[in-house]
Amino acid sequence: MDEDLPPAPPAVPPAPQNQPVQAEEAPPEPPTVPELLARIVAMEGYLQQERVSATIKFRRPDSFDGTRSTAQTFLRSVNDYLDHNRCVDPIQRIQFLLSYCHGGTAGTWADNISKILRDLQTGVREPEEAPDYLASWAHFERHFRAAFEDPNPAATAFNKLRTLHMGSSVAEDFIRQFENLAEEAGVDRDVSLLATFKQAIPSHFRIALESTPLGPDTLPEWKAAVACMDRRLREASAARQAEASRLHPFQPAGAPRAPPRQPMLPTYAPPLTATRPQVAVPIAPAAPRFAPPPGPPPLPPGVPMDVDATRRGGQRVCYICRQPGHLARECPQRAQIRAIGLPEDVLEQMDLIGEIWVVPADDEKAELLGAQETEDKEEDFV
Numbered sequence: 001m002d003e004d005l006p007p008a009p010p011a012v013p014p015a016p017q018n019q020p021v022q023a024e025e026a027p028p029e030p031p032t033v034p035e036l037l038a039r040i041v042a043m044e045g046y047l048q049q050e051r052v053s054a055t056i057k058f059r060r061p062d063s064f065d066g067t068r069s070t071a072q073t074f075l076r077s078v079n080d081y082l083d084h085n086r087c088v089d090p091i092q093r094i095q096f097l098l099s100y101c102h103g104g105t106a107g108t109w110a111d112n113i114s115k116i117l118r119d120l121q122t123g124v125r126e127p128e129e130a131p132d133y134l135a136s137w138a139h140f141e142r143h144f145r146a147a148f149e150d151p152n153p154a155a156t157a158f159n160k161l162r163t164l165h166m167g168s169s170v171a172e173d174f175i176r177q178f179e180n181l182a183e184e185a186g187v188d189r190d191v192s193l194l195a196t197f198k199q200a201i202p203s204h205f206r207i208a209l210e211s212t213p214l215g216p217d218t219l220p221e222w223k224a225a226v227a228c229m230d231r232r233l234r235e236a237s238a239a240r241q242a243e244a245s246r247l248h249p250f251q252p253a254g255a256p257r258a259p260p261r262q263p264m265l266p267t268y269a270p271p272l273t274a275t276r277p278q279v280a281v282p283i284a285p286a287a288p289r290f291a292p293p294p295g296p297p298p299l300p301p302g303v304p305m306d307v308d309a310t311r312r313g314g315q316r317v318c319y320i321c322r323q324p325g326h327l328a329r330e331c332p333q334r335a336q337i338r339a340i341g342l343p344e345d346v347l348e349q350m351d352l353i354g355e356i357w358v359v360p361a362d363d364e365k366a367e368l369l370g371a372q373e374t375e376d377k378e379e380d381f382v
Contacts, residue, residue, distance in 0.1 A: 056084070062074065062077070063100055063101075064106050066101075066109070075144060109147060116134070120134075166205075170230065174201075197222055205229060
């Protein structure tokens with residue numbers, strides 16, 4: 001009978017008496033109205049930021065060939081583009097930078113690092129054999145700077161500042177480049193920069209400004225004076241070219257030009273009789289075909305020509321020989337200056353400076369300085 005009965009279920013061990021009974025977790029409380037409003041405002045700000053990010057497009061970086069002068073700009077453009085696209089994975093950032101290195105030393109450098117990355121991904125190299133600069137993006141940035149950027153940019157900027165020359169560039173562009181190099185070199189003293197600035201500007205600019213009474217003294221005054229003189233020279237040169245084109249109209253290069261008409265020589269007829277010779281009247285030369293247009297009428301006497309003449313000293317003096325009565329283009333010593341081998345554009349600018357920039361004689365300069373000293377003493381006395 002016992003064999004036909006089903007087996008008894010296993011005995012369940014009794015629960016320990018000292019074990020505490022776990023209480024059921026209470027459901028979370030619903031958020032309050034202020035919390036919901038704060039979440040809505042945060043979500044709206046996030047969506048607005050997403051819309052702005054989708055609207056603004058960053059330009060892709062240019063290719064890099066290993067030039068030291070463009071390494072810092074290339075790395076900055078890579079960081080800006082990747083940060084805008086929210087790429088935070090260091091390996092992806094490294095691969096993106098390497099894809100823009102082409103040619104020169106940068107191409108070979110990028111090929112070597114790309115081979116190391118492929119070996120790590122395919123298992124040819126173990127992760128322990130990876131270089132230290134692949135550990136993070138910050139390590140790779142330091143490796144890039146050590147490979148391509150200038151190790152001492154301040155010294156390089158200082159050397160460029162010492163060899164900088166204005167030449168034929170616009171004064172405003174030259175002054176901006178001078179200030180950028182001075183800031184990069186870390187030179188902020190006007191006393192040391194003033195001598196460098198005087199050496200960088202053309203010599204005829206420096207001579208004309210130093211010969212002007214009460215001329216510039218500080219570096220900002222020299223910058224303003226050079227910009228003003230360069231602007232006046234360019235305006236005077238443009239006016240001179242416009243006047244020349246008005247007197248001599250432009251003709252196309254392929255247009256045929258009429259040959260100049262030669263005056264006819266006088267001819268003599270043979271005498272009719274032996275006692276009464278007859279001389280032919282000479283034929284007057286023909287008038288030119290193209291007569292130049294009449295010039296502007298002369299100004300009546302008493303009309304002022306320059307409102308700043310009293311401030312500049314009045315009498316025009318040649319700043320080459322320091323003698324009154326003529327300008328620099330009429331100076332007898334101009335042949336000596338031309339013999340030195342100065343370019344024609346420099347000589348033309350010297351002529352224009354003699355016309356637009358009045359340099360007083362020594363006696364007038366002494367009178368002006370004496371009047372200025374008297375005014376200063378009166379102001380101090382008051």
